[in-house]
Amino acid sequence: MSAFETATAVTATAVPGVYDAELHPDWAIHTKPNGGYLLAILARAACDVVDTETPLAVSAHYMRAPDVGPAEIRAEAIRRGRRVSTSRAAIWQNDKPCIEALVSSGPLENAEVDYLSAPPPVIPPPEECVSSETEKFTVELFRNVELLMSPETVPLPTPNGTPTLQFWFRFRDGTDPDVMSLLLAVDAHPPTIFHLKKYGWAPTVELTVLLRGRPAPGWLLCEAATELLSGGWFEETARVWDSTGRLVAQARQLALAGLPPTKD
């Protein structure tokens, strides 16, 4: 098992739909498990409960940032279908729900592309990109994830006023990406709004990921961009392409800007 598979594993308990998970410290941001990492845990339970292999659309609403350590995943089948099954899953800790997600899942194949609006962005190759890990921005997640940013879009130490990031993503253990790892790839980057000098905690309120293909082996190319920051709220749209240039994931999140670690 890869490090990612191990860290996102869910174990069925004696109670149908209830799974145990262990939230791992090496997939965290300043002690709090990463939101994309948690989404993969939720998706595993949501798929298991309807006997599907791959999520197609995952929508999660974040209520409390859980701590590293044991957590319970409560999943429930809502509908089973041939093309699409629907289920729900929630991460619980200390008898409180932390994140709840709705998941549509089912077969995901790399079919012929009938229409693609634009090719992937062109950024320098990984060896000419810049590690996202700097003296000013070091997080535990980067022990497992290598994120190499296009030099033009690196937000620290010099924010450029344009909240767009372009970067390469891969696992440090040499594992190639699978569909579940796309849930992490859309949320593993520093907040785009660092480019607007809005530093601090940027808690996700809602994150939806559409899974559009099975990634080929190799680096993932990712882009995250923000359209609107107003009243302390911003959204981030993320796209992920595999090493063949296939668009494999589209995501969007609504988040709060530059807050202390709790939302309320």
Add this chain to the structure above:
Amino acid sequence: MSAFETATAVTATAVPGVYDAELHPDWAIHTKPNGGYLLAILARAACDVVDTETPLAVSAHYMRAPDVGPAEIRAEAIRRGRRVSTSRAAIWQNDKPCIEALVSSGPLENAEVDYLSAPPPVIPPPEECVSSETEKFTVELFRNVELLMSPETVPLPTPNGTPTLQFWFRFRDGTDPDVMSLLLAVDAHPPTIFHLKKYGWAPTVELTVLLRGRPAPGWLLCEAATELLSGGWFEETARVWDSTGRLVAQARQLALAGLPPTKD
């Protein structure tokens, strides 16, 4: 009450969290209630159950297209917060769940815009735009909604190969838009993929709407665009601006292309 308020009203029953709704024939597409219209009904119940006024993020997974007529909404509070409350709501008909949604809700104010990536698109004024209602595309929803499309983006009778629509939206009864009506505005248009000659039913599988502001009175300006169509799946990203140019909603849906009326 406006026609929209009347048609999307939910009535609390004696059972906490259970509401009655009447799915109205004049908000349907070929006899099936419009997905954005249903989203507004879900959001009303989801807000009511946590005593909030406005949704902030609504994520719905569509399982079965309900019929016109009575429906039951089952809503449940998950967490109450000062800035954000979280709840879930589902439309049931004939003892089966049709759509389930997760809703983050709370105060929504028109704060100062700190960053906006681009101004709204410029399209001809409404009087120079084209009704979406043609001999080839007439739906019940247009009895209540006036949708005037930029001539360059009208898909019928001449699809142009680019799955983008730009249009004006307003209610025919003269009511100005409110936050709830944005849930309809993001999903009231013909499928973008008509431009790719993919006609037929395009059932939504997942639709997430982010509410970013309270719309000013007047026309809403909307844009819907598709990036990828592959294997019968496509996504649509929609944006809505109010008459002052404020970006008030951002949405994305995953849908199936050109199908007969059932998904399975």
